[in-house]
Amino acid sequence: MRIFILAGFAALALAQRTPMKPEDVAAGRQLYRNSCAGCHGRTGEGGRGPNLMGGRAVSRSTDAALFQSLKFGLAGTDMPPTKLPDEKLWQILAFVRGLSAPAYEIPVEGDEKAGAAVYFGKGGCTRCHAIAGRGGVSGPDLTSIGHQRPLNLLREAVLDPGKRVAPGYQQATLHLRSGRTLSGVLRDYTTYTYTLQDDQGELHFVRAADVTDSRLLPGTPMPGDYRQALTADERRDLIKFLSRQSARGEQ
């Protein structure tokens, strides 16, 4: 019993450590892949062990409790203890936190200013996305995206955009009884009604009874070739820039 209490105190003391730097997170990612990915999945999606991306196991635990689980394992589960030094455990923890924490709240590598140049220039992002009113309306607003996505989902959205479509952004073409054709994203649709937003941002409220043919298109109009179109540095900087987007800014 005493041992557990002492261990607990040790963990709490360590929880007061200085904030992690981007290189610690990168080191943590490598350690995670070697030691944790076998059970928790390469991107934290879960497997034999729980999901660390969207699950509550991480987001509802304190740093001290997570550290303790890493170091001593979890009795009654397959989570084993480890002999890795504390410093490395903190690096793993920083990486694991980043799997579910909003990207804005964790250290992210890259050059934000260079990322802005990619965003507003070569990346062509403003064609569909707006930040503080600058940009198109056909894609999700990115003004506060740093608070709305964890880093891995931001990265996925840039590099593999077809993997998941943001709710309310299903592409569709509706042919109407009147002969008119509408194209855009479906903000909402049911058996009875469609709410379609065209690429000018106009909203069209359509009764299903007035639709002769509806085509729901898979995927997203977001280009899927950023791995080729952008250099590794540009991709990193763009993701850094997106991770810093906050409607409230620095406070």
Place this chain on the structure above:
Amino acid sequence: MRILLWAALATVAASAQVKYEDILAGPGANWLTYAGSYSGQRHSSLSQINTATAKNLTPQWVYHVPDAKKLEAVPVVYDGILYVTNSNQLHALDARTGRKIWVYRDEQAEGSRVNRGPAILGDRVYFVTTDCHLVALHRKTGAVLWHKKYADTKDGYFATMAPFAVKDKIIVGMGGGDSGARGFLKALAAETGQELWTLWTVPAKGEPGAETWSKDLTLRWGGAATWLSGTFDPALNLLYWTTGNPWPDFYGGDRLGANLYSDSLIAVDVDSGKLKWHFQFTPHDTHDWDAQSWPVLLDIPWNGQPRKVVVHPNRNGFFYLLDRVTGEFLRATQFADKVDWAKGIDAKGVPILTPDKDPTPGGTRACPAVRGAANWMSPSYNPATGLFYLPTLEQCDIYSSSAKEPKPMTGFAGTGGEQIPAEPGQMFLRAIDPRTGKRVWQYPMTGPATAWAGTVSTAGGVVLFGDDAGHLVAADAKTGKHLWHFGTSQNITASPITYLVDGKQYVTICSATHVFTFGLFTPAE
């Protein structure tokens, strides 16, 4: 005919922008501002729902607001889209179906509080966060255009009010007066969020009115909060706004004097932010009687001559009539039966006090209750009936006080008012004739006297209101006769609105957790 109409309406492109002139025009198809119109009358020109048809009202849709515990929002509606707020959230719904179009959530806002609704102007919809950010969103996409912090929680401020869009400005106020905070009104540019002017509702040391506070501490933290929306006279270019109680609420020994501009109506030039005139309803208030029932602007005869007046039912139990050009006091009449703190209001508008009604350490019984005979629950006025519809509470409380040294931002209010267990309160909807100040009819309610529900009046001769048992009720505006009701099974803490989409009139009210919408029954095609 119906088929043709539907074909024409098969697609509705929501493309127009809300102009200042649209808000000036008052409520018809749209409901564009908290009180429906700048006059604050909450009277709609719609008449599809009328005394003959109201019995055919049926639910059209219900929208559940996730996380909602106590919705106090008055939605705005424009071009078939309904915008409604909860704490740090704004939801855009298809007003025909209640289907969600988009939702904006500010996850970074501090804390959770009620929110009384959005404002709309141009292609933007605005709301305040709990921690005093004014947020501008694109009305069609929900995209954030800007976030503007206009006050700091470190100074005791929070925000719950519906912003008020006037001309090219958004007017915002603050809450926090019950725990010590210096009241203000601010105007921000609707386009950019840039601050244009600030009017402090408690003067700074050395300014006129500062002499009405006996101590520097209470002058600095005097309250006079501005937590409700206001009204506006475009011809006079004046904003009318009411202010909250002085702080500490229930002990006046540390703030001897009238405590300007607490519990007052202030008239403010909307372009300069300068105070044109003020009228204080409850000088040196010790019962927490904020003046937050908004000022309603009427043009009615007074002594045989047309007069621009402002009427205001006050928490203190009196119904005031003032000249809205000059602020001259014209008349006050008692609208609640349970009023004993004052014997009346004299010819200058000053209360004739009853002795020994101040709170004491052991408790003093006084009427009205701390919640007031009126409060922020929306009243309305129907020009056709000439009647003012006022939710009223008949209740007395025991008021206690403490002379403990006040410390701002600690929740200290100098103690409070408590309901007397053996004397339950009762709520009424009362119809008052502003020309005479007399009660014409009343609609008694049953319930625990906990509703915060308001009213809306329509050209159909119907007044719709939330009652104290969780019903939305339609009554004949002329007589108060019951026409229809619907039970939400929740305490209602919001006010109804009405609007028209695709030729159909709707009535919407928030319950604690849901948005309920009604329209006349139409058989399925």
